[in-house]
Every structure is written in C-alpha cells, then in structure tokens.
Amino acid sequence: MINDNEKLKPPPYKIKVVEPIKKTTREERKKWLEEAGYNFFNIAAENIYIDLLTDSGTSAMSDYQWAGLMLGDESYAQCKNFFNLQDVIRDITGYKYFIPTHQGRSAENLICYALNLDHTKVTISNQFFDTTRANIETSGAKAHDFVISEAYKPSLIHDFKGNLDISALENYIKNEGDVSLIVVTVTNNAGGGQPVSLANIIEVSRIAKMNNIPFFLDAARFAENAYFIKLREKEYHELSPKEIAFKMFSYADGCMVSAKKDGLVNIGGFIALNDDQLYRRIKERMTVIEGFPTYGGLAGRDLEAIARGLTEVLQEDYLEYRHQQLEYLGKGLEKGGIPFIKPVGGHSINLDAKSFLPHIPQSQFPAWALTVALYEHHGIRAAELGSVAFGRKKDDGSWIYPELEQVRLAIPRRVYSQEHLNYVIDSVLDLYKHRIEITGMKIIDDPGVLRHFTARFRPLEQE
Secondary structure, eight states: OOOGGGSOOOOSSOOOOOOOOOOOOHHHHHHHHHHTTTOGGGSOGGGOSEEOSOSSSOOOOOHHHHHHHTTOOOOSSSOHHHHHHHHHHHHHHOOSEEEEESSHHHHHHHHHHHTTOOTTOEEEESOOOHHHHHHHHHTTOEEEEOBOGGGGOTTOOOTTTTOBOHHHHHHHHHHHOOOOEEEEESSBGGGTSBOOOHHHHHHHHHHHHHTTOOEEEEOTTHHHHHHHHHHHOGGGTTSOHHHHHHHHHHTSSEEEEETTTTTOSSSOEEEEEOOHHHHHHHHHHHHHHTOSTTTTTSOHHHHHHHHHHHHHTTOHHHHHHHHHHHHHHHHHHHHTTOOBOSSOOSSEEEEEHHHHOTTSOGGGOHHHHHHHHHHHHHOEEOEEESHHHHOEEOTTSOEEOOSOOEEEEEOOTTTOOHHHHHHHHHHHHHHHHTGGGOOOEEEEEOOSTTHHHHOEEEEGGGO
16 A cells, blocks of 8 residues: 555654553444444543544653653642743743643633623634634624635645635725734644645734734644744745744734643643733633633643643654654545545644535535544544534524535544554545445534534434
C-alpha cells in the first residue's frame, strides 16, 4: 500500500508507557450502537479500538510533563505553578495578563461575558467551532462565518483555506454596522484543520484596529498553524515556530485557548490579553464560576503540565513529525480514491461525506451515517462535522444545512503509530468499497444546542 519512500520517519520520542486497547466484534458494536442511540459520544471508551473522535485532551504527556505533576503546588491562592505558566505564556504570546480556565469553552464564555454580548451584538470569524458559536449564540449575539470561498471546495488545493475573507469583513462593517468581536480560529477546525496565513491575520488586525473592534485568536492549535506558516509563507521560512507564533499573537488583542490541543494536556485552558479593563471584568467573573484567579478550576499540577506542554509543542522536530503523520494518512486515503478536504489539515483528515455517500441526502445526515458505519464495521470512532453539528433549524422546523458534510478523523498527539494509521486507511478503503450499503439516519431526540453531543438517532432501515 505504501512504498518505503513514503513510510513515516521515526517519531522524535520513544514509548515509555503503554495502554492496552481491545478488539471487539461487529455484533457487539451493533448492540452498543443501538443502546447509545447511535451516538458515538455515548459509546464506552473501552469499546473503541482506534479513537479519532477528537484531538482535545487525548494527547500523551511526556515524562517531563509527568515529572511536573509531582511539583504541583496545591495552595489555594498564588501557587507557584501559576507563575511558571504565566511566564511561559508571556514568553510565547507577549500578552501582559493571563487567566487560567478549566478548558476552552469556559474561556469563550468569559470573553462573551466581559464583552457584554447580547442580542444587539454581532461577532465575526473565519469559522466559529461548535462551542464558541454556542457560547456566543446563547448570550444572544449573532455569529457570522466569513471564511474564504475556497474553504467550501473540498478537492481544491489552497495553502491557507482557513483565511478570513477580508472583502466580506470590510463590506459587512461598512454596510451592516457595528461588530463587537472578531475571532480568527487557528487552525480552522470547522473547515478541516486548515491554517490561516500571517498575512491574513495582519489584515484582520488592521481592519479591527481601524474600526475599534476587539480581535482575538481562538488559538487552541496555534503551534500547528505556526508550522504551516513556516512551510507555506516564504518570508517566514527561516523563523522558528515560536517566533512565528509570537508574531501571530502580536497582531491580536488577546487569545482564548483550549490547552487540551496544543498544550499537550488532558485538561485546561486560558485567556491571555493586554486590556486592563477587560482583564478585570474577566477575572471578577471567573472568580464566581471557575475559582480563584490563580488556579481557574485547575490543580497546581495541571498548570505545571500546561506550562511544560506549551514549551514542548513548539519544538520543530515534534511539529515536523506531527505534520508528516497527517500527510501519511492523507496519502494512503488519496491512493484509494477517498474524497476528503484538501490539502491535509493540521490535526485531522476530514472525509467529504457528500462525495463518499452521494446516495444519502443531507436530510438523512450522511456524515453521521458514515461515522456510525465506521464504528460498526471497524471499531473506529470519529466525529461528525456536518448537518448534525452545524445544521440549524428554522422556527418552522425546516433545516438550514451546512455547505460541508464532514467526518473528522482527528489524530491524538503522540498516541498512535504508523500501524494504527495503516489500520485506519484500510478500514476507510474497505468502507468505501461497500458505501452503497450505508443508509441514512433520523434524529429521534434533538436537544437543539450542541445536539451532536447528546442527540439520539435511528437508522432509516429500521423505519
């Protein structure tokens, strides 16, 4: 399948601890799916063979990080690990203030509160991901995606499909009025882990400053984005990922981060910014909902693990291997004719479910159906980023469907080997050969907000 020239180079680490995984039968998986309402979030993790549901909180920590756990200062206030992490974040971002949170969606919630977002406010992004959009919309504000049009063409090769459409942003501000917040997600998770160029970040910054609009980076995958900039923007080839990341942050007013991605930890997040008044409002609110400002819902040991993970994630040999791992998976799928979002993203391969299952209309949730089939037949858990996650219901009950219908194969950091990826490739190729046998799905319990986490389904063949 893959010749010697296409094999992965050895990773820049060796295995010290292993965790067993078990194989299961198709009959067992069919039973578990039925019990779970065909929602893979309800499948017990021990019954997953290869878990590609998310790269969030699923990284393998290093010995350096585990050693840091033993240095956790569990004092309620002013623990030393807070100051260690503060120093690291200031060094990477250049921002004056830092606020820890227990994960990224809490950071998003605090930003919405601090900016007084309500039904009169409008926010703009390249593409908001699920929890960011949910936090904004539950506050009452509107959330608009202005990613470039190339992002909606799965097979098109474009270096920076995550870029925000500058013309659309300028036209909206000129013709529609006030914007309360601009968020650029790096990399763009909703569009296949596609990067944003530094040139685009600079242009967004210029427009935001000209119009006095707060501009934040959703920087959960900042290091992966910095590495893409190094590879694809020639004027930055000679800079280190850390130097590029610093430049990225320098053009924004602040960032909100889920450290469960490029922080290489299992829990944690933070906000970093320069604005004194905004910092004070966030700090006051987080004391109510997260805890004292120097622990933010985390143990001291967690803060130390994040500090060390943020340092490790910017090491170029790690980022090079991470990139090669995704490229390897993409090449294996491409050889088999599998349709996916191109070019390969920073943390995932996103299958194009519309092209994979053209016989299933969006009203029958093809991406969800594909994800169910992948688990039933091969024990692989993936994430649906299609009509369930991003579709919207009108007041009359009809649906507005997203342009992309994706199944995300998110690769946990420092977890799976080349052999695991080979199994994924073989499994997807096998499923593609039998794709006509896959049937659509029907929602039988729809919670509305973030429905993909808890909705229940029924295969249409059971109707």
